[in-house]
Structure formats: structure tokens, C-alpha cells
Amino acid sequence: MRIKDIIQAIENLAPLPLQEEYDNSGLQVGDPGREASGALLAIDVTENVIDEAVALECNLIISHHPLAFRPFKSITGKNYVERCIVQAIKNDIVIYAAHTNLDNAQGGVNFKLAEMLELQNVKVLNPMEHALLKVVTTVPVQHAESVRNALFNAGAGHIGNYDSCSYNLSGEGTFRARPGANPNIGEINQLHFEPEVRIETVIPVMKKEEVLRALLAVHPYEEPVFDLYPINNEWEQNGGGIVGVLPETMPGQEFLYMLKDIFNLPTIRHSKIERKEIRDVAVCGGAGAFLIPRAIAYGADAFVTGEAKYNDFYDVEGRLLLAVVGHYESEICTKEIFFDLISRKFPTFALFKSAFDSNPVKYL
Secondary structure, three states: OEHHHHHHHHHHHOOHHHOOOOOOOEEEEOOOOOEOOOEEEEOOOOHHHHHHHHHOOOOEEEEOOOOOOOOOOOOOOOOHHHHHHHHHHHOOOEEEEOOHHHHHOOOOHHHHHHHHOOOEEEEEEEEEOOOEEEEEEEEEHHHHHHHHHHHHHOOOOOEOOEOOOOEEEEEEEEEEEOOOOOOOOOOEOOEEEEEEEEEEEEEEHHHHHHHHHHHHHHOOOOOOOEEEEEEOOOEEEEEEEEEEEEEEEEEHHHHHHHHHHHHOOOOOEEOOOOOOEEEEEEEEOOOOHHHHHHHHHHOOOEEEEOOOOHHHHHHOOOOOEEEEOOHHHHHOOHHHHHHHHHHHHOOOOOEEEOOOOOOOOOOO
16 A cells, blocks of 8 residues: 555545635645554654654654645754654655644544534534535437536535435437537538437536536547536535534533533633523634634534634623633544544554654643
């Protein structure tokens, strides 16, 4: 098994185009074409984590936070990032990161947090925008089913909890094949009328090339006709944060104690408890305070995240309970996500969760 096979399994869940513009998810160091000896799963890559990988004879480290986040003009070992890169190269270790693409993915970090809180009826709090296209093509009636299936298999037609979604309209197309053409239907220099089906379906922008390749591969016409339209619909399957409903309504203080237990916290920061009961809960791992207005607009009783600024506790103004559990603590579940994903795909592959606590924030 090659390292690139493992990377592909991760990117099937969390494609790189899902990452935010500022991010640098993906391959950080090394050759993914090498045979994989084992993988160490971590939140951050530090010198201790690389030593751990060497001791476990793992030549792959999969982290949540990217090691290489900013551009380099030189690599001299002046900080831990550069020392880690040098250390990884010396030991032939590949480093890969899945960061905001895993945050935004369906089944990623925030879905895992919702699972930990046992939230029900979950949906994305801040769906991605400008991420969808409508693809339209016309095809002879007898080929409509095969073309639709090719589009669906390539990733088209997914809307919420439904797949194979399309709109089909019967009509009649015309064309005249000119000399030099090789028509599948019709004759050279003769106007041809063909009963056709107009197929419309929706695709993620990142699937455009894959879907068009599938369309062109199966369409019977020498010159297939298709249109792509940008649409402003939110992509509700992917995006920032999650909102859901607790199995049972609970008092605010009891909810905070539950968070302490779930995330194994020595302390928890929170706004004033002004709501007697907590039912609708929004969550976002990491630095998720930017979603506070969205959680308020939704009507959530509580918002759980990893980081928030001082003024954020003022800004909620009693409209919801803000609970801050710590950036590291809110994302430690990524090791479990990586483990479950890879072990299902490659059940005999050597996987290890890093035992090193890389949390730079300490509590006294």
C-alpha cells in the first residue's frame, strides 16, 4: 500500500477544495508514492511527535493542524516548524494535514463533536456559498438513463439526504452534420430532428472536472452540448459548525458540567448563565467564535467552541450561553476521525494515535 492511497481515503471524506483560502491543508513533506509502513495520528506536528513516529517505525504522520502554514524563504532550523521539516526529511517521514477541509466536511470535526454531545437532527450551521453549479445537457432519449447514471456516479445530483436528483424535460433537437463530421445519428448534409431529453442536475464546483469527464465519456454525440450555471444556493452538506438538539432539555449549569466531562476539562470558560434551559446547541471546533452571530440568528440556546475573545462574552448579551472548551480539546477528536476512516478502509494497516500532549495551553 502506498501513502497516496491513505491520503486518497482522507480526501474522499474531506476534499482539499473544502479548505478555507488562508489554509494550507494537504501534503506537507515527503513523497506520497512511497510504500506506507505505518501512520501516526496527531493534532499538531512537533519534534516529540516526529520522535514518536520514528520509534513506532511509522513513515507517515497525519495531523489536523498543518505544520507548514506560512511561506518559507529558508529552512535553517530557527524554529520548531523548520526543525520538524528537517527532522522529517532526515527520517524519510511524510507529513500530511487535513485542517479546515476536515472542519467543513460532512462527517468531519463538527459532525464528530455533535456526535459526542449526542445532538439530534443535526445540520450545518453555516453552509458553504458559491460552491454549486447546475449542469444541463441534452441527450437522445435512448441514452438518457446511461448519461444520468454517469453524472450521478461522478458526484452530481446530491441534495441534502437525497441523491440521484435531476430534472428531465422531453423535447426535440436539430442538427446538420457537415462534411468531415462523424455523426452517431443522422446523415451528412441533412437536417436531422432527434427526440431528446434535457437533463438538469446540481454539482459541487470542486466536482466539475470529474463530472464533465464522465459526461463526455458516455454521451453518444460527437459534439455533446452542455451548459454550466453558477447558482447561489447554499451547499447545506458542507460548511462551518453544526447545530442540533439535545436528547433532553437540561439546565444551563448541568450542560456546562456535561461539557467538562465530555472534553475532560479542568476548567471551562462561559458567559453568564441566563437561560434556564438548554435544548438547541450549536458547535464549532477550534476558533469558531466567528459563528456566534449565525448561532444567535438560528436561535441556539448554547454555542460551544474552542476559542473566543473577551468581547465575545459581552456580545452574546444573554442571547445564548457561550461555552469555550479550548482549541486543542475541541479538536482532539480528529485523531479518532482519522483512525476510524483509515482502519475501515485498510483494516490491517498499522495505525497509532499520538500519546504526546501537544497542547501549548496549560492549566494550573
